[in-house]
Amino acid sequence: MIKDSNDSKSLWKCLHSLNPKFKKSPHELATDENNTTTNDKKSIADTFNNFFTSCAEELREQRNITSVDKADFNNLKTFIKNQLKQQKHEKFTIPPIKINELFDELIKLDVNKSSGTDNIGPQILKISAPYIASPLTYIFNRMIDTGIYPSLLKNAKVTLVYKDGDKILATNYRPISVLPSLSKVLERHVSNNMYKYLSKFKLLHPTQSGFRPHHSCQTALIDIIDKWLQEMNDGNLNLAILLDFKKHLIL
Numbered sequence: 001m002i003k004d005s006n007d008s009k010s011l012w013k014c015l016h017s018l019n020p021k022f023k024k025s026p027h028e029l030a031t032d033e034n035n036t037t038t039n040d041k042k043s044i045a046d047t048f049n050n051f052f053t054s055c056a057e058e059l060r061e062q063r064n065i066t067s068v069d070k071a072d073f074n075n076l077k078t079f080i081k082n083q084l085k086q087q088k089h090e091k092f093t094i095p096p097i098k099i100n101e102l103f104d105e106l107i108k109l110d111v112n113k114s115s116g117t118d119n120i121g122p123q124i125l126k127i128s129a130p131y132i133a134s135p136l137t138y139i140f141n142r143m144i145d146t147g148i149y150p151s152l153l154k155n156a157k158v159t160l161v162y163k164d165g166d167k168i169l170a171t172n173y174r175p176i177s178v179l180p181s182l183s184k185v186l187e188r189h190v191s192n193n194m195y196k197y198l199s200k201f202k203l204l205h206p207t208q209s210g211f212r213p214h215h216s217c218q219t220a221l222i223d224i225i226d227k228w229l230q231e232m233n234d235g236n237l238n239l240a241i242l243l244d245f246k247k248h249l250i251l
Helices: 008-018 041-062 074-085 099-108 122-127 129-146 181-200 217-233
Strands: 157-162 173-178
Touching: 041 157, 041 173, 099 122, 099 129, 099 181, 122 129, 122 181, 129 181
Parallel strands: none
Antiparallel strands: 157 173
């Protein structure tokens, strides 16, 4: 199996199969600030739900963040205005989706992905693409024209992933949301056109590597290492400040 592994992904899949780890849902969880634990499934679900839907507000209150402390976006606004002044620009709007574009997106769906709350998996959408592409195109374009996004497409299945620390604390878990497959199709259409607009008017920083096609951790490292080496050759010292952002909340 190792010999047949042609890339790192298949190699690690082979190695992990030798020592499988079984994912287990938390069987006990603290439900209040006194760390009173429960093993009732509904209470555990409610505790996680309350935590994930309110942690941002509670974190803001702990830091005494008010409207005065909000980030100052003046520099960003100035940068955007200067970039748009350099060339004739148009206001960004979401263009209508064409039937052939929607069909291509349906065909690209990963059949190994899970289904959302609608229980319509990507495989059935991919198989039925020739028959549903036309009506879906009409529905999606109505959503774009009216600016109304159905609430059902916003509902997600939430899976818990343990990070570290005490397993009975909800703060040591992070949520992974699985949205309906259809929502991902429209999301990709909006994302692609938004990225084209940002790239056209050069509104993205040249060294930004996150969430961009043909960019990754490797491109970011290549860029920064090249700068470090250049400074070393010039006889200068390099000083790097590395930040790892982590949400911290005390229940």
